Amino acid sequence: MTTIINGKELAKKINEQTKQRVEQLSKTGNVPGLVVVIVGDDQASQRYVRNKNKTAQRLGINSIVKQLPEETTEAELLALIDEYNSDDSIHGILVQDPLPAQIDEKKVTHHILPSKDVDGFHPVNVGKLYLNDSSNYPVACTPKGIMTMFSEYGIDLNGKNVVMIGRSSIVGKPMAALMLNAGATVTIIHRNTRQPRNFTQKADVIVSATGSLHTLGVDDVKEGAVVIDVGQNMNEDGHLVGDVDYEDMLDKVGYITPVPGGVGPMTIATLMQQTVDLCEWGAKDSE
Structure with a gap:
C-alpha cells in the first residue's frame, strides 16, 4: 500500500507552529522580518513572491516586497542589500531568481550576510552544511x-x-x-x-x-x-x-x-520557518 506524502497538509502544520513562534517572539519585542527583492517583471516570479508575501503576512512576519525595474544595475542592487544587511528589523533577505543579464547572481548571493541568508545559498552556510557543522545556520x-x-x-x-x-x-x-x-x-x-x-x-x-x-x-x-x-x-x-x-x-x-x-508547499513553509529561526538565533547572539 503506497503512502502519499501530503506536503500541503504538512505545510499547514508547520505554518501553524511558525505562527505560534512569531506570537511568542512578538511578546518580547522581536518581530521576524523578511524582505524579498524582485528585479524585473517575470510573471512566474511575481506569482511566487505574492504567495510568499501572503503567507508571511498571515503568520505575523513583517514581510517586505521590494520591486525593482528590469534596468536596475548590479551596484544599485548590492547597495540595497547593504541597507537590509544593516537593518536590525530584517532577519531574512531573499533575492528572487531570475535576475537580469547585467547582474551577477553569485555576487548577489555572496553579498547577503550569512546570518540573513534565508535561502541558505551563501558559501559560508553551504560550507557548514557540507561539514555537518553543529552550529545554527540556514539551509536551502x-x-x-x-x-x-x-x-x-x-x-x-x-x-x-x-x-x-x-x-x-x-x-x-x-x-x-x-x-x-x-x-x-x-x-x-x-x-x-x-x-x-x-x-x-x-x-x-x-x-x-x-x-x-x-x-x-x-x-x-x-x-x-x-x-x-x-x-x-x-x-x-x-x-x-x-x-x-x-x-x-x-x-x-x-x-x-x-x-x-x-x-x-513545504518550500514556502520552510522559508517562513527559517525566517523565524534567523530571528531567534539573532536574538540569542545579542544576549
Whole structure:
C-alpha cells in the first residue's frame, strides 16, 4: 500500500507552529522580518513572491516586497542589500531568481550576510552544511522541507541507499549533503550519468529534481521505494506535473509525493520557518 506524502497538509502544520513562534517572539519585542527583492517583471516570479508575501503576512512576519525595474544595475542592487544587511528589523533577505543579464547572481548571493541568508545559498552556510557543522545556520529551503517530510512520515535515512537525480546548487547538492549527514549512502546522478537505471533500481530512496517530464518511470524503481518528486513541469495537456510518472507508480512504491501538493508547499513553509529561526538565533547572539 503506497503512502502519499501530503506536503500541503504538512505545510499547514508547520505554518501553524511558525505562527505560534512569531506570537511568542512578538511578546518580547522581536518581530521576524523578511524582505524579498524582485528585479524585473517575470510573471512566474511575481506569482511566487505574492504567495510568499501572503503567507508571511498571515503568520505575523513583517514581510517586505521590494520591486525593482528590469534596468536596475548590479551596484544599485548590492547597495540595497547593504541597507537590509544593516537593518536590525530584517532577519531574512531573499533575492528572487531570475535576475537580469547585467547582474551577477553569485555576487548577489555572496553579498547577503550569512546570518540573513534565508535561502541558505551563501558559501559560508553551504560550507557548514557540507561539514555537518553543529552550529545554527540556514539551509536551502526545498531540501530542508524534504527532510521535514522524512521526519514526519518516519522515513529513516540511516544506512539507506539513496539516489539524488540532479546536481543543482539549489536542490541536488544540498539535498545530497543533508541525506549524507543523516547517515545515508548517497549517489548523485545527472544528465551525463550512463545507464541511470542501474542506480535507481537499487535505491531505497529517490529524490528527483530535474525539471524534465518522465525522468523516472515505474520500471526505474524497486518495489517499496520512497520517491520524492521536486520537479514542476507542464504536461501535454497543460497540467502541472512532476518529473515522475506518478500514476504508474502508485501500486509499486512505498511512499511518493504528488505534484502539485507535495514538495512545493513545504518550500514556502520552510522559508517562513527559517525566517523565524534567523530571528531567534539573532536574538540569542545579542544576549
